Amino acid sequence: MHPRLAAAELEEHPLRQRLNNEFHARPPVPLIGAMLVSHLVFKHSATTAPAERENLGKLCHNHVCNSIDSSDAHMMLDAGAFRVRWELHTEFSSYTFYRPLESGELLDPDVTAFDAVNPEWLSGIPGKLIVACHVELRSTDEISPESVLASLTPNGRTMVAAKVADETAWIFSDFKIDNGFSRFLILNAGMTQRQTGRTVQRLCEIETYRMMALLGLPVAKEVSRWLYTGEKQLAELMDRIGQARSPDDERTVLGTLSALAAEVEHSVARTTFRFGAAHAYHGLVMQRIEELRESRISGLPTFFEFMQRRLLPAMNTCQAISRRQEELSSRVARNSQLLRTRVDIELERQNQELLSQMNRRAKLQLRLQETVEGLSVVVLTYYGSQLVQYLAKGTKELHHLNTDVITAISIPLIAGLVFWGTRQMRKKLAAEEGGAH
Structure with missing residues (x-):
């Protein structure tokens, strides 16, 4: 330094x-x-x-x-x-x-x-x-x-x-x-x-990058055959989605569609580097040719023209296959989301039916509970009047009162007290439930 x-x-x-x-x-x-x-x-x-x-x-x-x-x-x-x-x-x-x-x-x-x-x-x-x-x-x-x-x-x-x-x-x-x-x-x-x-170095680099760029072409041809099968399978799955009539059918199609999505993503991950490298190498080839500053010799193609005619179609093929892969991946993702939405809607419908059934059962239980409460008033009134009757019999010698009259008078009083107490308890429970929500 x-x-x-x-x-x-x-x-x-x-x-x-x-x-x-x-x-x-x-x-x-x-x-x-x-x-x-x-x-x-x-x-x-x-x-x-x-x-x-x-x-x-x-x-x-x-x-x-x-x-x-x-x-x-x-x-x-x-x-x-x-x-x-x-x-x-x-x-x-x-x-x-x-x-x-x-x-x-x-x-x-x-x-x-x-x-x-x-x-x-x-x-x-x-x-x-x-x-x-x-x-x-x-x-x-x-x-x-x-x-x-x-x-x-x-x-x-x-x-x-x-x-x-x-x-x-x-x-x-x-x-x-x-x-x-x-x-x-x-x-x-x-x-x-x-x-x-510099000229010798550029020629060596043109030949090197030309061959390295062409490494993407066999991969593109291999993927092209698989893409045709994948696109055909996706079209068939779309037909099956339209023909699905039950949740089981939709879940079966969704499983197949998920498997296809995994295959597509595996293919994309396997070829992304190769196609990207081919594009970069092709750019280097054309850059080195431009640096040569070539002039035409009458009757013969230049290096730029030769690469445009021989190398560019191969690079366009790689780019087209790369785009087809990305488009297939996007289509599979969209259709998977559509099918999942249909399955989710069906599940929500089933959940709504289940909640409606639970609501009906709750209302039925409420009516039964109200009926039981009415019976409870009768039962408690009966047992309360019996207690009053026993007390009146125990004090008959002291007051010389008629025990049946005392029992009869106590029945409406006991029934009113039991009914009022039950209503107060129900209101208190309802207030506590409303405060919790």
Whole structure:
């Protein structure tokens, strides 16, 4: 840290240096003269970085290597006869070998820039090979663009060509895999060393991202077959919903619909990353082509036109399948909600019937209770009058009163008191219940 910043005791963010180094990572390699570049890309899992670094260390056991640049996800080694550049990405790792060529040197179809590398070292690279391409860099003094154009035949392979870098270079390719490699030919007519390095790097990235983007196409075709079945099953379930006549029918359809929803969400979760990655890789391909600043060569398609005709339909297929999945998921969710609403309404209707039955039973119990209360008044009056009669008989000798008359007079009094007490108790209970609510 600068002394002035250190003196101020400023706390530096722990990621500052790392983020700045990442910003400047993977610069293009300046190139001069004739050059053969072999670019290998391996699709791997996210945990291969230690194994790849260990394997790169083995490369230096057999060659005198000088480390030119190194970071967590990037390394540049000079082995004398060749240079190798390693880059670690999320889904893949790339190994780019640079080998100088003699002026006018003819290349055998089997020649690579890593001929000096032991095949056992190549077999130790983690992952599966997804991209292998050669970029042959020559000057227009060695190979003229006119001679390349003259060698093209009307019935031969479709050649893609363009002038790039403000028409200071010519690029030719057919994007075919020939003898295990796709091939690019660059004829330098005046590019600087850094321009040349950037052009080679862009071509390698175009080929890499093109193949990585196309990984989404087989997934889209597989999902397309399943989507047809899922959409047909959803249509049949909608017919069954319309034909459902009982809660059991609706619950059966709801169970099947829930199972279909689980399958759809599983498919979406399984393919979202792949389709998103394909879209991102396609964007990188078109960005790198735009950076070439290509100009048309009469009679031949440009790289932009070739990608629009060959790569764009595949990417549109992936996007269409992704949209169909999302739409199917939304439709299943809407129909599931509709069916659940129907089931809930039926349950509410049944609950209302149950509450009505309970209300009728409560009213019946109330009437029975009122009847029992009336009988209770009679019973209590009877027992009260008997008590009065017993008391009157016990005091007959004292007052010489007629016990039957006393009993008869007490009956309406007792009945009135019992009736009044019962009414007061009912009013008190009703007041307490009203206060509780």
